[in-house]
């Protein structure tokens with residue numbers, strides 16, 4: 001069974017199982033964040049995960065969520081709506 005060593009801001013070094021962590025990934029970035037509930041103090045912790053940490057965590061079976069760190073702006077929605085009106089095949093936009 002894989003154990004993942006990390007640190008809790010209160011307890012210091014702690015060991016987790018892959019099921020104790022959740023990776024938060026952004027669709028546009030290789031880096032992400034992982035969160036876990038500390039087994040010692042039950043506190044929710046968040047840590048940045050660089051690209052290497054992300055791949056290691058995924059390889060050990062940690063589950064992940066795709067999150068958008070940058071909210072969609074009104075301008076982006078406007079561009080998309082405008083494109084929908086000029087695009088002959090709107091579904092093609094979804095494959096970008």
Ligand SMILES: [Zn+2]
Pocket residue numbers: 008009010011012038039040041042043
């Ligand atoms: Zn703790």
